[in-house]
Amino acid sequence: MSTSTAIPAAVEADFHEPPVEHFDVLIVGAGLSGIGAACHLSGACPAKTFAILEARDAIGGTWDLFRYPGIRSDSDMYTLGYAFRPWEDAKAIADGPSILEYIRSTARDHDVVDEIRFHHRVVRAEWSTGDARWTVHAERSDTGETVRVTCGFLFMCTGYYRYDQGYTPEFAGTDRFRGQVVHPQLWPEDLDYDGKRVVVIGSGATAVTLVPAMAERAGHVTMLQRSPTYIVSLPAEDPIAELVKRFLPSRLAYSIVRWKNVLLTTAFFQLSRRAPKLVKGMIRKGVMRRLPAGYDVDTHFNPHYNPWDQRVCLVPDGDLFESIKAGRASIVTDRIETFTERGLKLASGGELDADIIITATGLNLLPIGGMEIAVDGREVKLSDTVGYKGIMFSGVPNLAVALGYSNASWTLKCDLTCEYVCRLLNHMDARGYSHCTPREPDPSLPREAFLDLVSGYVLRSIDQFPKQGARTPWRLHQNYARDIALLRRGALEDEGVEFSRARAPARQAAQVAA
Numbered sequence: 001m002s003t004s005t006a007i008p009a010a011v012e013a014d015f016h017e018p019p020v021e022h023f024d025v026l027i028v029g030a031g032l033s034g035i036g037a038a039c040h041l042s043g044a045c046p047a048k049t050f051a052i053l054e055a056r057d058a059i060g061g062t063w064d065l066f067r068y069p070g071i072r073s074d075s076d077m078y079t080l081g082y083a084f085r086p087w088e089d090a091k092a093i094a095d096g097p098s099i100l101e102y103i104r105s106t107a108r109d110h111d112v113v114d115e116i117r118f119h120h121r122v123v124r125a126e127w128s129t130g131d132a133r134w135t136v137h138a139e140r141s142d143t144g145e146t147v148r149v150t151c152g153f154l155f156m157c158t159g160y161y162r163y164d165q166g167y168t169p170e171f172a173g174t175d176r177f178r179g180q181v182v183h184p185q186l187w188p189e190d191l192d193y194d195g196k197r198v199v200v201i202g203s204g205a206t207a208v209t210l211v212p213a214m215a216e217r218a219g220h221v222t223m224l225q226r227s228p229t230y231i232v233s234l235p236a237e238d239p240i241a242e243l244v245k246r247f248l249p250s251r252l253a254y255s256i257v258r259w260k261n262v263l264l265t266t267a268f269f270q271l272s273r274r275a276p277k278l279v280k281g282m283i284r285k286g287v288m289r290r291l292p293a294g295y296d297v298d299t300h301f302n303p304h305y306n307p308w309d310q311r312v313c314l315v316p317d318g319d320l321f322e323s324i325k326a327g328r329a330s331i332v333t334d335r336i337e338t339f340t341e342r343g344l345k346l347a348s349g350g351e352l353d354a355d356i357i358i359t360a361t362g363l364n365l366l367p368i369g370g371m372e373i374a375v376d377g378r379e380v381k382l383s384d385t386v387g388y389k390g391i392m393f394s395g396v397p398n399l400a401v402a403l404g405y406s407n408a409s410w411t412l413k414c415d416l417t418c419e420y421v422c423r424l425l426n427h428m429d430a431r432g433y434s435h436c437t438p439r440e441p442d443p444s445l446p447r448e449a450f451l452d453l454v455s456g457y458v459l460r461s462i463d464q465f466p467k468q469g470a471r472t473p474w475r476l477h478q479n480y481a482r483d484i485a486l487l488r489r490g491a492l493e494d495e496g497v498e499f500s501r502a503r504a505p506a507r508q509a510a511q512v513a514a
């Protein structure tokens with residue numbers, strides 16, 4: 001159910017203002033998480049009214065925004081897909097358009113499309129304890145209007161990075177370059193790279209996706225990296241999954257393959273943390289097997305950090321290695337001294353000529369979609385709060401965020417987060433609670449950064465994020481099995497959270513008096 005209630009204009013303080021719509025829950029963002037949240041909510045809390053405010057004019061978030069050649073997942077779709085909707089395609093590592101269609105069809109089949117308000121960028125939310133509600137301010141990107149909506153619970157599904165611009169470091173001499181410079185986040189639809197010399201700056205998931213995809217049509221593609229990344233090849237189609245799907249009903253097969261992949265990725269992560277040398281050696285052997293004899297693996301594929309200190313990149317069917325082997329792509333490990341008229345001058349003295357330079361240099365992280373928060377008139381600085389179960393923030397009532405794992409598929413955590421939020425809402429209804437506020441843990445307890453990756457994009461922005469504590473429920477475990485125990489089965493009332501009932505809200509009191 002999703003019909004809103006409008007507060008009659010007569011009880012609004014200002015008679016000239018239009019009525020403010022009220023929802024039980026407001027979801028912000030219509031990407032993979034926001035659509036998942038709406039489906040969970042309509043299934044588990046059918047009496048709740050809700051709407052989705054989305055800044056853009058489309059469903060899909062990341063999977064609609066990024067349009068570069070070869071755009072694909074870098075984790076398997078059995079775990080990046082929703083627990084409640086089997087991934088039916090043969091490709092486990094899937095292309096962007098298929099993922100977008102999966103999100104869109106999920107939204108259609110669960111009847112949540114009509115609840116989306118496109119062009120609504122949420123800029124501020126103010127909590128009033130007296131009214132037990134959030135007033136949410138959104139800017140309309142189509143009309144320029146500012147819209148106010150109220151809700152009892154705010155569910156932020158805004159992803160983790162800025163949409164308007166990607167990250168590009170300061171490079172000397174960029175204005176001298178006579179060719180084209182493109183950031184993958186703002187890909188020109190008509191970019192013609194047939195037969196051209198392309199340099200892709202970067203070594204992350206985007207760079208390793210772009211290089212083989214562009215090498216199919218470009219004259220030559222060079223991946224220029226400052227330092228290498230761990231790269232692991234996986235079959236694009238999972239043979240075990242295909243076998244299981246042939247003999248078992250779709251849902252059962254999906255669940256089995258999902259668990260298989262959860263266990264394998266967890267085991268790989270744990271082994272990386274406990275026996276990094278062993279895993280380093282295994283990855284190196286895998287790379288050597290796929291490249292021609294004598295290839296300089298030590299320079300181009302031997303990172304100076306341990307596996308999973310930064311995200312490990314997956315390549316389907318070794319496509320990156322295949323394009324290197326075929327001579328269509330190459331890797332240069334060096335630093336950029338300056339852009340020149342013809343390309344790039346490197347710190348080693350070498351030069352790279354290019355017609356097109358792609359800056360696959362990353363994202364700018366942004367928590368909660370850049371929204372400001374105030375609680376009872378007091379501005380909240382997110383970095384002063386501590387994350388509660390990785391979902392709520394200390395001192396901030398009735399607000400949850402869907403933030404996925406950094407070491408496994410995003411949706412594994414977001415599905416659990418949605419289940420938790422629905423349980424919480426039902427629990428609050430059953431007990432007559434109107435507020436649920438994580439309460440600051442003992443301030444003398446040590447606090448740590450929210451994410452424990454040392455990637456550049458994390459280190460650049462981590463000071464904008466909340467902190468985490470040393471133990472549950474303040475600790476972010478980045479572990480699916482532990483989160484099932486905590487979020488699906490764990491107690492809702494614990495030492496970290498305070499529930500309370502509202503006194504008669506001011507508005508109702510005014511109405512009664514009138």
Ligand SMILES: Cc1cc2nc3c(=O)[nH]c(=O)nc-3n(C[C@H](O)[C@H](O)[C@H](O)COP(=O)(O)OP(=O)(O)OC[C@H]3O[C@@H](n4cnc5c(N)ncnc54)[C@H](O)[C@@H]3O)c2cc1C
Nearest residue numbers: 029031032033055061062073074075122158159369409410
């Ligand atoms: C190129 C790329 C590939 C990736 N591949 C993988 C992968 O293989 N596996 C994996 O686990 N993760 C991957 N990720 C991470 C990926 O972002 C998540 O998997 C997932 O798509 C995030 O979904 P989301 O809905 O939480 O966020 P997003 O996809 O970012 O969607 C957020 C939505 O919220 C909207 N929004 C943001 N701020 C506001 C606001 N203030 N007001 C209103 N609306 C707002 C946005 O417009 C957007 O529609 C990838 C990321 C990128 C960039």
